[in-house]
Amino acid sequence: MLKSPELPDCIYKAQPVLISPARPTPNHRLYLSNLDDQKFLRFSIKYLYLFTKSLHTAALRGSLARALVEFYPLAGRLRRCVGGDDRKLEVECNGEGAVFAEAEMDLRCEEFVEFVGKPNRALMRKLLYRVEAADFLDIPPLIIQVTNLRDGGTILCTAISHCICDGIGSSQFLHAWAHIHQSSSSPNLPIPPFHSRHVLEPRCPTQVTSAHPGFTKNTPPANDVFHFLQSQPLVTSSVTFSPSQILHLKRQCYPQLKCTAFEALASHTWRSWVRSLGLKPSFQVKLLFSMNIRDKVRPEMPQGYYGNGFVLACAESKVKDLVSANVRHGVISVQHAKSVISDEYVRSVIDLLDDESVVTDLSSSLVISQWSKLGLEDLDFGGGKALHMGPLYSDIYCLFVPVTGALDAVRVLVSMPRSVVEKFEFYMADFDGVVENGDAKNQYEVDSLKMVSV
Secondary structure (H helix, E strand, O other): OOOOOOOOOOEOOOOOEEEOOOOOOOOEEEEOOOOOOOHHHOOEEEEEEEEOOOOOHHHHHHHHHHHHHHOHHHHOEEEEOOOOOOOOEEEEEOOOOEEEEEEEEOOOHHHHHOOOOOOOHHHHHHHOOOOOOOOHHHOOOEEEEEEEEOOOOEEEEEEEEOOOOOHHHHHHHHHHHHHHHOOOOOOOOOOOOEOOOHHHOOOOOOOOOOOOOOEEOOOOOOOOHHHHHHOOOEEEEEEEEOHHHHHHHHHOOOOOOOOOHHHHHHHHHHHHHHHHHOOOOOOEEEEEEEEEOOOOOOOOOOOOEOOOOEEEEEEEEEHHHHHOOOHHHHHHHHHHHHHOOOHHHHHHHHHHOOOOOOEEOOOOEEEEEEOOOOOHHHOOOOOOOOOEEEEOOOOOOEEEEEOOOOOOOEEEEEEEEOOOHHHHHHHHHOOOHHHHOOOHHHHHHHHHHHOOOO
């Protein structure tokens, strides 16, 4: 069996530098909301872009310095609160700077495309400078690496602290940087950033008025789905859905039920994930997915709010109900989860998270993060849009990623145990499910005896 080719090593000709804001910025501590400060979000969102044309690194450094004047918290450092609850985080806005690394790689653009079909940690190790840190708080909120290829192409990788930005906010920052990069003067940004997070402060006293099945205070059992997945060698599954294929999924709900592309694809992915793991029919499973709350709260959040402006909606189902019907059952569950998100529900989540013992319930959950509607693929520093855009790597969470050059197509990325990834991809390709295939339910019951029983 031929060994797969390996990505060449990056060659760093100089040490990374810290890029500070181009002029003095406010020096203060920025409050982070309970949505920002979730332990679930204490990581960096890592994007990978492949541009066919060279990006001049000196110009990128200059435009980044100007962009950090506007988004100055990204040039600061995460710290524990002083003079209060030291379990909470805040941003020390001190202008210390973002990490900027430059490297070279002996590879052409067309060769690199072969490596990014299924992201993995090996890409991260080679394409994003690793800051050695004993604690998450010691990692700068913004790390950037520009890797020049031998044919003039450029790989741009960014790591943006999820405690400071959500997907919408990180896209807002990247587009602001690109906008400033193409302007010789100090331009007015189309959407200026709104820094304050006090609009999402908890109430006093706190009032948890809704049920929140996506959270728990209990320690999950050692044999739950999450621990099973973490204990296995994981490989990334990548399945691309064309607009016509998504429409086919949506048509399974008509005429009794109308649904969005996300609802149909999320339901289908959840169902395929459950079927491939072979869970017991009586087992309760959850689908957690991000819901933008910027227009849900009252009054609406200010334009330009780039902090975490989402909550996780939670759909629930017994395994037998999810796998014994077509995509419709899952769609109904997803729609119900969306329907309960209101201003009061969001305030209740914020108040719930004031309890430090509350954590996201990952024990039996698939978590979906949608990148396909954020405009990430439209990023342009002046030489044209990227040939490829995606995550630097995909971990246990599922990502819906845009497909460059294919409007409304979606690439679904999820890491699965090597032992079941082929089965997962088979079910993802099975658009009609068990409604059109009378033997599928029986086959699932046979499979569930062979796979993990939780």
